[in-house]
Amino acid sequence: MKDIERVSTFLHHVGGIDEKAFKLSAPHWQSKTFKKGEFYNEYHSVCKYLGFVLDGLFRTYYVDSVSGDEKNIFFFPKDNVVVAFKSFLSQTPCNYYTQAMTDANVLMIHIDELTNLYKQSHQWEHFGRVIAEIAYNSAMDRTEGFLFKTPEERYKEMVKTQPEICEQVPLYHLSSYLGIQGPSLSRIRKRISQK
Amino acid sequence: MKDIERVSTFLHHVGGIDEKAFKLSAPHWQSKTFKKGEFYNEYHSVCKYLGFVLDGLFRTYYVDSVSGDEKNIFFFPKDNVVVAFKSFLSQTPCNYYTQAMTDANVLMIHIDELTNLYKQSHQWEHFGRVIAEIAYNSAMDRTEGFLFKTPEERYKEMVKTQPEICEQVPLYHLSSYLGIQGPSLSRIRKRISQK
DNA sequence: TGCCGATTTTAACTTAAGTTAAAGAGTTTT
DNA sequence: AAAACTCTTTAACTTAAGTTAAAATCGGCA
Numbered sequence: 001m002k003d004i005e006r007v008s009t010f011l012h013h014v015g016g017i018d019e020k021a022f023k024l025s026a027p028h029w030q031s032k033t034f035k036k037g038e039f040y041n042e043y044h045s046v047c048k049y050l051g052f053v054l055d056g057l058f059r060t061y062y063v064d065s066v067s068g069d070e071k072n073i074f075f076f077p078k079d080n081v082v083v084a085f086k087s088f089l090s091q092t093p094c095n096y097y098t099q100a101m102t103d104a105n106v107l108m109i110h111i112d113e114l115t116n117l118y119k120q121s122h123q124w125e126h127f128g129r130v131i132a133e134i135a136y137n138s139a140m141d142r143t144e145g146f147l148f149k150t151p152e153e154r155y156k157e158m159v160k161t162q163p164e165i166c167e168q169v170p171l172y173h174l175s176s177y178l179g180i181q182g183p184s185l186s187r188i189r190k191r192i193s194q195k
Numbered sequence: 196m197k198d199i200e201r202v203s204t205f206l207h208h209v210g211g212i213d214e215k216a217f218k219l220s221a222p223h224w225q226s227k228t229f230k231k232g233e234f235y236n237e238y239h240s241v242c243k244y245l246g247f248v249l250d251g252l253f254r255t256y257y258v259d260s261v262s263g264d265e266k267n268i269f270f271f272p273k274d275n276v277v278v279a280f281k282s283f284l285s286q287t288p289c290n291y292y293t294q295a296m297t298d299a300n301v302l303m304i305h306i307d308e309l310t311n312l313y314k315q316s317h318q319w320e321h322f323g324r325v326i327a328e329i330a331y332n333s334a335m336d337r338t339e340g341f342l343f344k345t346p347e348e349r350y351k352e353m354v355k356t357q358p359e360i361c362e363q364v365p366l367y368h369l370s371s372y373l374g375i376q377g378p379s380l381s382r383i384r385k386r387i388s389q390k
Numbered sequence: 391t392g393c394c395g396a397t398t399t400t401a402a403c404t405t406a407a408g409t410t411a412a413a414g415a416g417t418t419t420t
Numbered sequence: 421a422a423a424a425c426t427c428t429t430t431a432a433c434t435t436a437a438g439t440t441a442a443a444a445t446c447g448g449c450a
Binding site: 062064071073085086089118122125126128129132133135136137139140142143144146147148176179 | 266284317332334337339341342374
């Protein structure tokens with residue numbers, strides 16, 4: 001399948017964008033490749049693009065000002081959106097880094113074009129709402145994980161629901177995403193394997 | 196100010212709904228009072244209404260199937276929306292209870308009416324998006340609280356950002372909202388007061 | 391006033407995660 | 421094959437939260 005068709009299919013499935021509505025956007029998608037370690041969006045810069053990951057893996061992370069540790073907030077795997085969502089929505093500087101963890105390939109659309117689409121087309125405005133709702137649901141699931149689950153349960157859940165990420169990513173990256181220290185997660189794994 | 200005007204003002208400020216767009220909705224807002232302890236939305240029922248709290252305080256909570264403990268997920272204070280958001284968006288049964296913590300007074304609009312408004316009016320579709328984005332931001336802030344902050348810091352943050360709720364609500368309700376056990380939160384407070 | 395129910399604090403103990411540093415594996419490089 | 425690097429596990433110790441139950445406090449109400 002051609003790259004642009006993969007975006008179209010994705011938008012159709014998750015956002016209800018039909019062929020006609022997609023055509024409005026088609027000229028505005030631009031392709032970009034990222035080397036491992038390159039930034040999709042830099043610290044303190046406004047995220048101007050909504051991306052679709054054709055290939056590769058991104059993360060958003062925060063650098064603890066005290067310890068200097070990096071803490072991962074999101075992973076963006078293949079066939080998904082990549083964006084600094086909050087920054088993108090409000091067009092304010094992002095407090096985080098969004099970085100390619102592998103060589104990557106992305107199709108991106110500029111916020112201005114997207115805003116035009118929102119105005120032009122009811123279907124795109126609908127898309128904007130659906131995307132926000134999906135993002136909300138996933139953020140809320142995560143919050144509930146912290147409220148109701150032990151670190152051990154959160155880890156198990158992650159392995160179950162996002163196995164691709166767990167396989168691709170070093171443990172210490174997972175551990176910060178789950179809000180668990182490296183040695184603790186290591187102990188948790190040991191505990192699990194002994195059952 | 197008349198009740199309906201308070202809704203109109205709220206929608207204007209947070210959702211960009213102007214007077215003309217609001218008029219489309221005006222006939223569909225219905226008033227309802229709740230006694231303390233009454234449910235805005237029951238466990239396993241689909242949330243059909245988006246509400247605006249004129250007066251009172253609601254919470255959404257979950258009952259732990261093992262311990263039987265109640266754990267609070269949201270508080271909805273006066274001059275805010277009240278809704279079982281996820282259930283409302285997807286029109287699926289809610290896994291939680293949403294309950295009035297005090298006698299309360301609410302204006303509500305039915306999902307079908309809101310869906311009509313989305314279809315009729317670009318501005319309402321826009322509103323739907325903005326509401327979802329706000330919900331996303333607050334869910335994400337909460338997730339980041341769990342990722343980056345200690346229980347003590349989360350409690351301090353809550354006191355700072357939502358003092359009204361902290362004052363109105365017994366400590367054991369706060370504690371479950373913050374993902375902290377009662378005695379732990381009590382110790383945290385003591386620690387703080389001794390500094 | 392004194393009792394009752396609701397809420398908060400304390401106490402005593404258990405458990406698990408945080409912290410720091412070192413050791414062990416596993417890869418890649420030269 | 422040894423060195424260099426990256427990542428994971430271990431160890432030893434500290435700290436704080438979880439747990440359970442009892443005591444103290446607070447408020448309304450008989």
